[in-house]
Amino acid sequence: MSAPESPRLDLETLYRDSNVGLALEALDRELVGLAPVKQRVREVAALLLVEKLRRSVGLQADPPPLHMSFTGNPGTGKTTVAMRMASILHGLGYVRKGHVVAVTRDELVGQYIGHTAPKTKEVLKRAMGGVLFIDEAYYLYRPENERDYGQEAIEILLQTMENQRDDLVVILAGYKDRMERFFSSNPGMASRVAHHIDFPDYSEEELFAIARLMLARMQYKLSESAEQALREYIQLRKRQPHFANARSIRNALDRSRLRQASRLFEHRAQPLTPQALSTIEAVDIRGSRVFDATRKSG
Amino acid sequence: MRVTQGTFSFLPDLTDAQIRSQVEYCLKNGWAVSIEYTDDPHPRNTYWEMFGLPMFDLKDAAGVLAELQNCRKAFPNHYVKVNAFDSSHGWESLRLSFIVQRPANEPGFELVRQEGEGRKVRYTLRSYATGKPEGERY
Numbered sequence: 001m002s003a004p005e006s007p008r009l010d011l012e013t014l015y016r017d018s019n020v021g022l023a024l025e026a027l028d029r030e031l032v033g034l035a036p037v038k039q040r041v042r043e044v045a046a047l048l049l050v051e052k053l054r055r056s057v058g059l060q061a062d063p064p065p066l067h068m069s070f071t072g073n074p075g076t077g078k079t080t081v082a083m084r085m086a087s088i089l090h091g092l093g094y095v096r097k098g099h100v101v102a103v104t105r106d107e108l109v110g111q112y113i114g115h116t117a118p119k120t121k122e123v124l125k126r127a128m129g130g131v132l133f134i135d136e137a138y139y140l141y142r143p144e145n146e147r148d149y150g151q152e153a154i155e156i157l158l159q160t161m162e163n164q165r166d167d168l169v170v171i172l173a174g175y176k177d178r179m180e181r182f183f184s185s186n187p188g189m190a191s192r193v194a195h196h197i198d199f200p201d202y203s204e205e206e207l208f209a210i211a212r213l214m215l216a217r218m219q220y221k222l223s224e225s226a227e228q229a230l231r232e233y234i235q236l237r238k239r240q241p242h243f244a245n246a247r248s249i250r251n252a253l254d255r256s257r258l259r260q261a262s263r264l265f266e267h268r269a270q271p272l273t274p275q276a277l278s279t280i281e282a283v284d285i286r287g288s289r290v291f292d293a294t295r296k297s298g
Numbered sequence: 299m300r301v302t303q304g305t306f307s308f309l310p311d312l313t314d315a316q317i318r319s320q321v322e323y324c325l326k327n328g329w330a331v332s333i334e335y336t337d338d339p340h341p342r343n344t345y346w347e348m349f350g351l352p353m354f355d356l357k358d359a360a361g362v363l364a365e366l367q368n369c370r371k372a373f374p375n376h377y378v379k380v381n382a383f384d385s386s387h388g389w390e391s392l393r394l395s396f397i398v399q400r401p402a403n404e405p406g407f408e409l410v411r412q413e414g415e416g417r418k419v420r421y422t423l424r425s426y427a428t429g430k431p432e433g434e435r436y
Binding site: 118 | 356
């Protein structure tokens, strides 16, 4: 008498076939830092894979709730991770098309009575089969104005999130403290969002790595002295107001490209090497007004 | 009498799964899908009422299907059709249109004769249903 043969389940094959591995690797490779975020994304992916396998052997497997909330300061990669999330969900077959529709309050809330519902519904219809990314979601709810139409948009959103879970994944994003207030005043929303992922600020070292990655993508490189200048720049910029992590770095690099171009243009009489065209020098970075304060004081 | 208008009208009524794949086909071609209803099925009545606006920039048929359910709920006894509009240059017109709901009882059309001058007779069609005012026909 042999025990009844239980079918062999191959999580590995499923993992490979779903292309989730590729998406996760790309996430690891192309995004610097964000260890807790990557960890959570991996956990979600694992849950979905196991859930899919459970369904294949006929075990109880409700479609897991997938609506998410991404919180973090500006420029910490919320939108980028949302795009990756969409491709992971698509790879696992939890969304059919895998596109991302990114909206803010403007696209959801109307300007007069009766305007909001069709507007919100239109956005929802466009997002079906993919991911709806609502940036700064807390602006939907304005408690100080009780006639605000945001509440109407929230209600339609909730209804769709509940009734058409197979058709649409909603990701809400915004600053951490404001999102928490938003959820505490909208318990219906809080109970339907299963995954809360917090995006930490980048360290200086990570910001530097991001800068290198961005430059490599734009086919520029830093001279040795420029590297030093950039490190100092990051240190100073981080302490200034309105620091937006990777976005600030991107803007700084764009401005140093501008300065590099005008430097080359001023010396246009001299012969130019391809090397010089793609190198950013220390002066291009030190030209930033971030260094002004230090120059004045020192 | 079964009204036959538009594509697939000689086939049995489409199931929701079949409607979904037809809509997917439309979206794949970049056509804007819209839903229309009427209770005046005369073949020359080409202007049916729009149910909501045409749906642009959709990626998935789920949005159309959800809207179709809403339309069926609001008008359970009307004719409902799905249209696909091709906005590309040179077409700029409907590419596909098919009925997705019809009333349970379709009384059909009456042949109306009008005496003209001399021994001339003019013929026209009149739907039995349109004898009643709009909204009470089916």
